[in-house]
Amino acid sequence: QTSFDMSTVPAPEDLPSVWEKYGSLADDRASWLLNRPFDLRYVGGDITVDVTNQSSTMQVWIRSRDTFDASHAVQCAALAFASDYLLVEPIMQKHGIPWATPGFRAASLDHAMWFHRPFRVDEWLLYELDTPTSQSARGLTHGRFYNQHGDLVASVAQESMIRTPRA
Template sequence: MTNPAESLVALLDLEQIEVDIFRGRSPQESLQRVFGGQVAGQALVAAGRTTEGDRPVHSLHAYFLRPGRPGVPIVYQVERVRDGRSFTTRRVTAVQQGRTIFNLTASFHKPEQGSFEHQLPPAREVPDPESLPTVADEMREHLGALPEQLERMARRQPFDIRYVDRLRWKPDEVEGAEPRSAVWMRAVGPLGDDPLVHTCALTYASDMTLLDAVRIPVEPLWGPRGFDMASLDHAMWFHRPFRADEWFLYDQESPIATGGRGLARGRIYDREGRMLVSVVQEGLFRAL
């Protein structure tokens, strides 16, 4: 069986079909829509393929416009907006079956030495990831055994995810819960040494758990879902180099949910407590 990390690297390896036009695979899954992190990661690969290799990504801003269909290829069209002395800007449009489903603007920055530094530390002390159970282990403990479909999904999961707080399974367990969540994550296998692959893999992962912070005060994360959820937009700022196949802490919070939309913010740290990435996303929440 192919290692899920290898499958993720293959998923991010786009086919170039014309100048500044790329095609990405979309695996046939049982999901209603293509996972947003996949589209964001592939779009960022397309942008990166048209830039000089000495300028890493420093930010991206994206909108999810329509749900993508699993199993149908996605074409990424890149516009070369600007090539400056220090910054490079690219705009990417994702098209599936003739319809725009996603767009992204990414900025690349030639590394330079800053005159000062500061950062906020993680919001709290957390246990080491090795001391925490995987999501699959928590589900097996609660359910006794995973249903076959969930077992297959767990085996295909490209990231090891470990929640700092035990998962809530019952409605009475969410009462009084703050809209905060924290997880340790890393790819389940090596991702190679291309920095762009690690950046795009982490972009993929950043969409996996961020909206949990919105749901935590309302419903159990792993109980029956009462809401249809969809990512509306996504923004990221990359502060320091990192590897997505090494443990990183994703500290998440939701400052507000109103009008059918919930806002979530995330800060990503390495094991030494250095902030690597900042993330902001808004999601749509409609009662089922």
């Protein structure tokens, strides 16, 4: 899909940031979440504390927290860095696993990214993610980044491993 109808999702300004939702938490997970250089705004809810929707898809608005005036190559590097934040989350969401699960572990096994047109990471990008398959502690996620005009600017694929403690 090379274009996206932005009228189908709320504007990022209409959604709470992770800072607004979790800024008062005082533990290691909150620090990890809140000290990222990117602002994240989940369209359908996040999986930080609990999972209310076991869908295999999610949408998140993302942009750098600070102005990022850099070359296209550096913009691409920054987006590649940020793309890895969320790629495991559709797999976790599908299986009802929040980040707050004690002993939960995840790792990227393979990660590929393609850049289709220029963009800026300090402007809102809609990150649409889905997992077509997940089983045996592994899952595949596809992601697409759209600018606010609905143009596809980058896409990504990753295989991840997830582990939860046995009961």
